[in-house]
Amino acid sequence: MTTSPIPEILTHLDAGVLSLTINRLDRKNSITAVMYAAMADVLIAAESNDAVRVLVIQGHETIFSAGNDIGDFLNKPPSTQDAPVFRFLHAISAFTKPIVAAVCGPAVGIGTTLLLHCDLIYAGDNAAFSMPFVNLGLCPEAGSSLLVPQLMGYPRAAEALLLGEPFTAETALEMGLINRIVPPAEASALAHQQAKKLAAKPLSSVIETKRLMKQANASAVKQRIHDESLSFGRMLSEPAAREAFTAFMQKRKPDFSQI
Numbered sequence: 113m114t115t116s117p118i119p120e121i122l123t124h125l126d127a128g129v130l131s132l133t134i135n136r137l138d139r140k141n142s143i144t145a146v147m148y149a150a151m152a153d154v155l156i157a158a159e160s161n162d163a164v165r166v167l168v169i170q171g172h173e174t175i176f177s178a179g180n181d182i183g184d185f186l187n188k189p190p191s192t193q194d195a196p197v198f199r200f201l202h203a204i205s206a207f208t209k210p211i212v213a214a215v216c217g218p219a220v221g222i223g224t225t226l227l228l229h230c231d232l233i234y235a236g237d238n239a240a241f242s243m244p245f246v247n248l249g250l251c252p253e254a255g256s257s258l259l260v261p262q263l264m265g266y267p268r269a270a271e272a273l274l275l276g277e278p279f280t281a282e283t284a285l286e287m288g289l290i291n292r293i294v295p296p297a298e299a300s301a302l303a304h305q306q307a308k309k310l311a312a313k314p315l316s317s318v319i320e321t322k323r324l325m326k327q328a329n330a331s332a333v334k335q336r337i338h339d340e341s342l343s344f345g346r347m348l349s350e351p352a353a354r355e356a357f358t359a360f361m362q363k364r365k366p367d368f369s370q371i
């Protein structure tokens with residue numbers, strides 16, 4: 113069964129595996145508020161739909177996601193906790209069924225941080241991960257200020273989050289962010305193959321195992337996502353972010369010298 117909540121977010125349900133495809137190639141799969149709302153709705157519906165046993169998230173072979181749509185953030189910054197971006201983050205971080213991701217090409221900002229809430233991640237050898245929040249006058253989101261140092265250790269987290277330095281698929285594999293590197297043309301097929309394996313297992317056992325593995329961190333992650341979203345929401349309207357977004361739209365380097 114194929115449905116499409118909006119053209120930029122495609123869904124397809126087959127034998128217990130629900131695929132969610134980010135499909136906005138002309139804008140490098142950057143994500144607007146409308147897309148976050150659609151993704152949150154898909155996740156919330158999938159949670160209570162017995163026909164869905166596993167979720168697969170993917171982009172395109174050339175680009176996973178360029179992160180938040182910068183024009184959208186400039187014009188309509190999310191100002192409340194029920195804004196679509198925060199609804200999406202809550203839905204993905206609290207999703208009880210397994211999530212498998214196929215990641216190829218750039219995965220910027222939330223394109224990388226949403227992966228912290230996936231269970232199995234298969235990356236194309238062209239994958240490039242980055243969390244350039246500081247470069248945009250922002251701060252980490254999606255619980256990344258907690259989960260990235262836990263995953264990589266503080267020194268490498270500081271390079272990724274304070275300097276905003278990108279890292280390759282090989283580095284992501286070595287740090288334990290992803291499971292395997294394959295040619296980009298094979299990433300989606302491998303993700304679906306692994307998802308089918310999960311879908312064939314007893315769902316209650318899969319859900320309970322995921323819950324137990326995540327239990328030690330669950331309330332800290334929820335609290336951190338909330339704390340980050342308060343700071344992130346405030347910083348979106350402050351001078352540094354406004355300068356960074358405006359510079360991006362005007363295709364120039366930002367000037368933070370007066371900020």
Ligand code: COA
Nearest residue numbers: 138139140142178179180181182183218220221222244248
């Ligand atoms: N928001 C809005 N538009 C974006 C975008 C974003 N996050 N990322 C890319 N686009 C737009 C570009 O402005 C460009 O538009 P144009 O055709 O009108 O000039 C188009 O998508 C193609 O992007 P381009 O930068 O030319 O593609 P590229 O292949 O050279 O680079 C990226 C791809 C993802 C590396 C680069 O686009 C990028 O760094 N994007 C911004 C990422 C970012 O800072 N995201 C926010 C994280 S919080």
